[in-house]
Structure formats: C-alpha cells, structure tokens
Amino acid sequence: MNIIELRGIVKRYFVGKPNELEVLHGVDLSVGEGEFISIVGESGSGKSTMMNIIGLLDRPTEGSYSLSGENVLVQPDSELSILRGRKVGFVFQTFNLIGRMSAQKNIEVPMLYNHVPAKERARRAEHLLEIVGMNDRAKHQPNELSGGQKQRVAIARAMANDPDVILADEPTGALDTETGLLVMNIFLDLHKNFGKTIVLITHNQTLAAQTQRIITLKDGNIVSVRAGGNPIPGPQDLLEAAV
Amino acid sequence: MSIGENITQAIVNIKTNKMRAILTMLGIIIGVAAVIAIMMLGNTMSSSISTQMQSLGVNNITVYVQQRDQTGNQNFTRVGGNNIQEKDLITDSMLNTLRQKYSDSIQAFSLTNSVGSGQTTSGSKSANLNLIGTSPEYNTANNLTLTQGRFILQTDADNRRNVAVVSDKLVSAIFGDANPIGQSIFVTVGTHINNYAIIGVYQSQAQNFGGGTTASSQLPTDVYIPLSTAQRITGSSGYQSAVVMTKVGVNATDFSTTIQNMLNQYYVKNINYQVSTFTAESMVSQVTSMLNMVSIMIAAIAAISLLVGGIGVMNIMLVSITERTREIGVRKALGATNGAIRGQFIIEAIVICFIGGVVGIVLGLVIGTVGVSIIGGMMGSGMTLSVTAPVSTIFLATGISIAIGVFFGYYPANNAAKLDPIDALRYE
Numbered sequence: 001m002n003i004i005e006l007r008g009i010v011k012r013y014f015v016g017k018p019n020e021l022e023v024l025h026g027v028d029l030s031v032g033e034g035e036f037i038s039i040v041g042e043s044g045s046g047k048s049t050m051m052n053i054i055g056l057l058d059r060p061t062e063g064s065y066s067l068s069g070e071n072v073l074v075q076p077d078s079e080l081s082i083l084r085g086r087k088v089g090f091v092f093q094t095f096n097l098i099g100r101m102s103a104q105k106n107i108e109v110p111m112l113y114n115h116v117p118a119k120e121r122a123r124r125a126e127h128l129l130e131i132v133g134m135n136d137r138a139k140h141q142p143n144e145l146s147g148g149q150k151q152r153v154a155i156a157r158a159m160a161n162d163p164d165v166i167l168a169d170e171p172t173g174a175l176d177t178e179t180g181l182l183v184m185n186i187f188l189d190l191h192k193n194f195g196k197t198i199v200l201i202t203h204n205q206t207l208a209a210q211t212q213r214i215i216t217l218k219d220g221n222i223v224s225v226r227a228g229g230n231p232i233p234g235p236q237d238l239l240e241a242a243v
Numbered sequence: 244m245s246i247g248e249n250i251t252q253a254i255v256n257i258k259t260n261k262m263r264a265i266l267t268m269l270g271i272i273i274g275v276a277a278v279i280a281i282m283m284l285g286n287t288m289s290s291s292i293s294t295q296m297q298s299l300g301v302n303n304i305t306v307y308v309q310q311r312d313q314t315g316n317q318n319f320t321r322v323g324g325n326n327i328q329e330k331d332l333i334t335d336s337m338l339n340t341l342r343q344k345y346s347d348s349i350q351a352f353s354l355t356n357s358v359g360s361g362q363t364t365s366g367s368k369s370a371n372l373n374l375i376g377t378s379p380e381y382n383t384a385n386n387l388t389l390t391q392g393r394f395i396l397q398t399d400a401d402n403r404r405n406v407a408v409v410s411d412k413l414v415s416a417i418f419g420d421a422n423p424i425g426q427s428i429f430v431t432v433g434t435h436i437n438n439y440a441i442i443g444v445y446q447s448q449a450q451n452f453g454g455g456t457t458a459s460s461q462l463p464t465d466v467y468i469p470l471s472t473a474q475r476i477t478g479s480s481g482y483q484s485a486v487v488m489t490k491v492g493v494n495a496t497d498f499s500t501t502i503q504n505m506l507n508q509y510y511v512k513n514i515n516y517q518v519s520t521f522t523a524e525s526m527v528s529q530v531t532s533m534l535n536m537v538s539i540m541i542a543a544i545a546a547i548s549l550l551v552g553g554i555g556v557m558n559i560m561l562v563s564i565t566e567r568t569r570e571i572g573v574r575k576a577l578g579a580t581n582g583a584i585r586g587q588f589i590i591e592a593i594v595i596c597f598i599g600g601v602v603g604i605v606l607g608l609v610i611g612t613v614g615v616s617i618i619g620g621m622m623g624s625g626m627t628l629s630v631t632a633p634v635s636t637i638f639l640a641t642g643i644s645i646a647i648g649v650f651f652g653y654y655p656a657n658n659a660a661k662l663d664p665i666d667a668l669r670y671e
Contacts, residue, residue, distance in 0.1 A: 055576070113574075
C-alpha cells in the first residue's frame with residue numbers, strides 16, 4: 001500500500017483575482033511504505049507548496065490526496081490537525097524547538113496533543129532521545145544545545161507519535177557540513193532500521209542522491225523521477241555529499 | 244493538552260517575563276485590593292454603627308416638634324433653642340391621653356427638659372456640663388450604666404429634690420478617687436446657680452464621631468436632675484421631644500406612625516407646627532443604606548480599575564502572541580487544533596489574572612485590617628471594632644479575576660488560534 005497518493009494536485013493562490021497564481025499544475029506522486037524519497041528543485045519550483053500539502057498544512061485547489069489509504073481532504077480542519085499530529089512528523093530547517101522547555105518536554109509536545117498519558121510520554125521521549133543519541137541532554141533547554149543537537153531533538157520529536165511519514169524540509173540547511181552528515185545519517189538509520197517512510201525536501205542534489213528516489217520539481221511540474229543510490233555511505237561519500 | 248499542562252506552561256511563560264507579568268497584574272491587584280479593603284471597612288463600619296444605634300434602644304420612639312420653615316414652603320424642621328412658645332410644645336396632658344389610649348403598647352415615657360450648659364467648680368477644679376431634667380425612665384430608655392448609687396426616682400420628682408446623677412468623668416475631675424455619693428456639686432448654668440446632691444454616677448460613653456481637637460476632659464457631660472426640678476428652673480412644662488418606650492413585641496416603626504397621627508390632632512389648628520417621630524430602627528437602616536451607597540460607589544471605581552487591568556492583560560496577551568507566532572505555527576504542525584491553541588492562551592490569561600487576584604486579596608486584607616484599626620483608634624477607646632474578613636467578597640474577587648482572564652483572554656487567544664500555520668512557521 002502506498003503511504004502517500006497524490007493525484008492531479010493543482011494549487012492556485014488568489015483564486016479569481018487578477019493576480020491569480022498557479023504554483024502546481026496537476027502533480028501526481030505516490031510514495032510507498034518504507035520508502036525514502038527526496039523532492040528537489042530550485043526556489044519557486046513548488047517544493048514548499050508540495051511539502052505543505054503532503055504535511056496537511058495546506059489544501060490543494062484541485063486533486064485528491066490519500067494518506068495511508070485515507071482520503072484526508074474531505075476532513076474538516078480540526079480533524080486535519082489531529083491527523084497531522086498522528087501521521088506526519090515534521091523536521092524543519094531552523095529546528096523550531098519550543099523555547100523555555102527541555103529537550104524531553106519538546107519531544108512530548110506532539111504526544112500531548114495526541115492525548116498520550118504522562119508516564120507513557122516520558123518513557124517514549126527517553127527512548128527516542130536514546131535513538132538520536134541525546135539521552136544525556138534530556139533536561140537541557142534548547143538554548144543550551146548546539147545546532148546539530150537541536151536538530152536531533154527535533155527528529156526525535158518528529159518520531160514522537162510514530163508517524164506514517166517524516167517530512168524533512170532542508171534539515172541540514174542550517175548546519176555545518178560535518179553536523180549535516182550526522183543528521184543525514186540519523187534519517188538513513190530511521191529508514192533502514194525502523195522502516196520509516198521519509199520525504200526529504202532539499203535543493204541539495206548530492207544529499208538527494210542518498211535517497212531511493214529523486215523527484216525533481218520545476219515550475220510546478222515534476223520534470224524527472226530518478227532512482228537514487230541510497231548506498232550505505234562511507235566516510236568519503238558522506239563528505240562528497242555534503243560539499 | 245490537559246488543563247494541568249496548560250497551567251504549567253503558563254507559569255513557565257509568566258516566569259520568563261516576570262517584570263512584564265507583574266506590571267500587567269498591577270491593574271488587577273489594585274482593583275481587587277481596593278474592593279476587598281473597601282468591603283472590609285464598609286462592613287466593619289456599618290456593623291459597629293448598627294450595634295451602637297441599637298444600644299440607643301430599638302424599642303424607643305422619639306417624638307419631636309417640627310416647625311414650618313419661614314421661607315413659606317411646605318418643609319418642616321425640628322425645633323431647637325428657645326424661640327418656641329409654650330403652646331406649641333408637647334404637654335403632659337397629650338402624653339397622658341396617649342398613654343391611656345395605647346396602654347397595651349406603651350411601657351413608659353422618657354422625658355427631658357434641658358436647662359442648658361454650664362459648669363461646676365470646686366476650688367480650682369471645674370467640669371463642663373449639660374444640665375438636663377429627666378423622668379425616672381430616662382435611665383432605661385438610654386441604656387445608661389450606673390456605676391454607683393441610683394438613678395432619679397419618682398419620689399425625687401414628686402418632691403422636686405435637688406439631686407443629680409453625674410458622669411464618672413465629672414466625678415474624677417471634681418472628686419478624684421473620693422466617694423462622690425452624698426457630696427454636693429455647685430452648678431452654674433447661665434443665671435441659675437444651685438447646689439445638687441449626687442445620688443448616682445453613670446458610665447460616660449465615648450464621644451464618637453466628634454474626636455476633634457478639644458481635650459476629652461473638657462467635653463461637657465450630662466448631669467441629670469428630676470424633671471420637676473428642671474421645670475421649675477426653666478418655667479416650662481412642655482417638651483420639645485419625648486421618648487416613648489414601647490412594650491416588648493410592639494413594632495416600633497408601625498407604632499410610631501400611629502403616635503404621630505394621634506399627636507398631630509392637637510396641631511390641626513396650629514399650622515406652623517407638627518409632630519414627627521423617628522425610631523432607632525429607622526436610623527440604623529438609614530445609616531446602613533448610606534454606608535452601602537458609599538461602598539457601592541467606591542466599588543464601582545474599583546471595578547473601573549479592574550476593567551483597565553483587564554485591558555492591560557489583553558494588551559500583553561496580544562504582544563505575547565505576536566512574539567510567539569512561530570511557536571504557535573510549530574504547535575499547529577505538531578498536531579495542535581485551533582481549540583488547543585485557544586485554550587492554552589486563555590488559560591495563560593486566567594493564570595495571570597488569578598495570581599493578580601490572589602495578591603490583590605492579600606493586599607486588600609492587609610490594607611483593610613490596618614484601615615479598621617486606624618479608624619477604630621480615631622473613634623476612641625469606647626468603641627471596639629471587630630475586623631470581619633469579607634469571605635463572600637474574597638470568593639467573588641477570585642471569581643471576577645478568573646472571569647476577567649476569560650473575557651480579556653478570549654480575543655487574543657482566538658487570534659492565535661486562527662493563525663495560518665504556514666504563515667506562522669515563516670514568521671521571523
């Protein structure tokens with residue numbers, strides 16, 4: 001079964017106004033369970049709009065979207081919020097951890113909105129911190145963490161409700177090369193060892209090359225679909241990918 | 244997200260901006276403190292005034308003569324001074340008729356005939372006094388406490404004896420610690436000069452509400468002599484006022500109207516005068532309602548302070564939400580519904596108002612207690628004020644604080660809830 005089924009997705013802004021703008025012109029995309037794909041494209045290609053639609057933050061003007069077999073676009077906004085919390089895990093370029101809240105509490109936020117009991121939240125947050133190698137920083141506030149550490153906490157947070165898909169928007173964009181590699185390794189690990197479905201949005205072709213499939217967007221259309229290498233990267237490969 | 248989690252979060256956020264939160268709370272604190280302090284003062288004042296009024300005797304009806312204003316309108320004012328003629332006064336025959344007609348309601352009359360103010364001297368010592376002729380019932384009608392001797396008896400009146408009941412203040416001024424009973428005092432009132440034998444001493448009440456600059460030892464106290472003795476001095480046998488003591492179970496307020504109607508029949512042809520009455524009961528309710536009015540007015544001012552405080556809370560919530568736009572976007576991306584965001588910020592506003600309310604209550608209780616003791620001190624030692632904590636007001640104030648949080652928190656919280664998550668996430 002495909003986790004993501006997008007059919008004929010059209011997104012127009014300012015509908016009916018003189019400055020009407022169509023940013024996606026009928027995009028079809030299927031992502032299978034356990035797949036690690038990347039969506040690449042330059043600024044203005046429609047990447048962000050794609051991510052917003054996949055992540056249920058935005059609704060397409062036309063087209064259909066089924067997430068884990070469920071036609072999500074018929075749901076009201078309040079239901080979309082709940083689905084977003086359960087089925088999608090976001091990783092942002094700028095980490096977006098909530099300040100004044102420890103790493104562990106940040107990871108618990110999606111579980112709070114999903115009504116997970118306190119004990120279970122704490123147990124799962126600790127487990128996730130361990131996966132991303134941050135269990136010794138559980139009580140640290142975001143401003144006491146480095147960029148790479150923040151992003152690792154953010155990845156753990158994205159995993160909090162065991163989502164069907166992880167959406168990562170330029171997750172290494174704000175990190176130095178070495179740290180970026182570390183973060184990319186975590187995604188590869190989540191894919192390989194936990195079978196997570198991951199959609200990586202990037203403009204970095206070499207990073208994309210490590211995923212299984214590379215979707216290239218240009219001016220609101222998918223212009224190419226290539227198989228990526230997705231090798232288990234050696235140190236040399238990683239360095240190249242990062243540059 | 245549970246309410247408990249929201250409260251914890253709200254406290255964390257308030258702690259991060261301590262100064263801002265305190266300034267915001269100030270409006271609420273001042274408003275609540277004012278309400279509590281005013282209520283405390285008001286309650287204490289009215290209860291102590293009621294108690295005092297009641298000591299005047301709730302079963303007493305004061306009957307007095309009123310004179311028509313010389314301005315020609317329909318108003319009457321209570322007569323005073325000596326410009327009233329004998330024919331316009333209440334007479335013994337009127338009172339006797341009254342007593343016969345309503346013998347089942349009237350217990351006694353307490354009558355006075357004021358001679359005037361003067362002084363008594365004994366060597367270098369002196370004391371100011373008001374010489375007043377009274378009937379034997381005056382004592383009970385006015386709740387006088389005798390510390391020594393006895394009050395005036397009917398036999399004193401029948402024999403027009405020159406006896407007097409004086410205050411303990413006068414005794415200590417003239418006689419010091421010596422036993423005054425049987426001693427005589429030399430009294431000068433205008434042209435009237437006479438010796439009176441002391442037969443009793445009463446406990447003088449504190450001079451309330453008058454606490455001016457005069458030393459309390461200089462304030463005149465009443466010296467009571469038999470009515471008949473006073474009538475001989477003044478040459479008047481009528482009364483400008485009389486106190487009717489009713490029997491137990493008689494409704495003084497209703498009965499006062501009956502007495503008034505009956506006595507006014509004597510004044511039908513005397514168009515410039517009439518008789519009116521008042522009861523301690525009606526005075527108590529008048530004073531209480533006046534105090535309540537003042538309380539309500541000050542409470543209204545406090546309510547305005549609360550309103551301003553509420554607007555302050557709303558303002559700071561709007562600022563806080565703008566600052567945390569990105570956080571709101573993140574929370575929405577992590578699965579927060581609009582309702583969850585709205586709830587979070589309303590609870591934050593409630594927490595601010597609640598803390599402000601609690602601080603205000605404590606501050607108000609402190610101010611109220613201090614205020615009560617200051618007023619108690621001003622009123623003199625004779626009056627003990629019991630501090631009553633306004634429990635219902637405390638609950639009300641807490642409730643109102645929470646309500647302000649909900650009311651003024653809703654608009655900002657709703658703004659936060661309606662934010663578009665994509666825009667919010669992009670917000671710098």
